[in-house]
Amino acid sequence: xxxxxxxxxxxxxxxxxxxxxxxxxxxxxxxxxxxxxxxxxxxxxxxxxxxxxxxxxxxxxxxxxxxxxxxxxxxxxxxxxxxxxxxxxxxxxxxxxxxxxxxxxxxxxxxxxxxxxxxxxxxxxxxxxxxxxxxxxxxxxxxxxxxxxxxxxxxxxxxxxxxxxxxxxxxxxxxxxxxxxxxxxxxxxxxxxxxxxxxxxxxxxxxxxxxxxx
Numbered sequence: 001x002x003x004x005x006x007x008x009x010x011x012x013x014x015x016x017x018x019x020x021x022x023x024x025x026x027x028x029x030x031x032x033x034x035x036x037x038x039x040x041x042x043x044x045x046x047x048x049x050x051x052x053x054x055x056x057x058x059x060x061x062x063x064x065x066x067x068x069x070x071x072x073x074x075x076x077x078x079x080x081x082x083x084x085x086x087x088x089x090x091x092x093x094x095x096x097x098x099x100x101x102x103x104x105x106x107x108x109x110x111x112x113x114x115x116x117x118x119x120x121x122x123x124x125x126x127x128x129x130x131x132x133x134x135x136x137x138x139x140x141x142x143x144x145x146x147x148x149x150x151x152x153x154x155x156x157x158x159x160x161x162x163x164x165x166x167x168x169x170x171x172x173x174x175x176x177x178x179x180x181x182x183x184x185x186x187x188x189x190x191x192x193x194x195x196x197x198x199x200x201x202x203x204x205x206x207x208x209x210x211x212x213x214x
Contacts, residue, residue: 029079029087031149034121036078036141038154040071047193048073049204050131050160052107052167053211058127062156067194073156075125077141077148079117086121094144095123103135104158105165107213130213132162132169134188159188161208168212169205177205 062073110130138153180189192200
């Protein structure tokens with residue numbers, strides 16, 4: 001909270017110090033007033049399968065549990081300044097997602113927003129992200145290194161055929177996957193998200209074979 005107020009104060013000082021700087025673009029976003037929302041409004045926890053080369057599930061086609069199909073779980077982020085004005089042109093690389101437990105190992109730049117904020121202060125996470133590892137915890141949106149405090153996180157989990165999160169889908173991941181196949185259920189290996197480790201997951205693992213971070 002102190003970091004938030006300090007950042008806001010710096011933004012206000014910078015804005016006031018610029019002649020005629022009435023535009024909201026000179027303010028830093030307010031971490032309490034800015035928002036991040038999941039387009040899909042249902043109650044279910046949805047899942048996206050990340051692949052290091054970006055060929056996995058887009059947020060716009062997140063998987064419902066039980067193999068019940070996909071939904072548009074695009075994340076819409078709206079950045080506003082301390083007085084509620086939209087913050088336009090905020091860099092995409094300063095807005096990113098992270099699993100609350102840190103279990104997802106994103107490739108460099110693989111978890112950035114789709115682009116800078118528009119005139120309404122809006123940016124999105126629509127397409128597939130690049131990374132490995134897995135997490136069943138809530139997904140947090142960070143703005144310049146600070147998690148938005150306007151919500152407690154989004155109900156989106158992530159797993160990957162790069163099970164060990166080293167940036168490449170290889171034999172090590174196959175061995176790890178094989179340890180779950182036919183055994184105790186593990187979300188990390190449930191690439192099809194049907195609450196079973198079966199042939200559907202093998203197919204997704206095979207399609208991602210050799211994929212690596214750029």
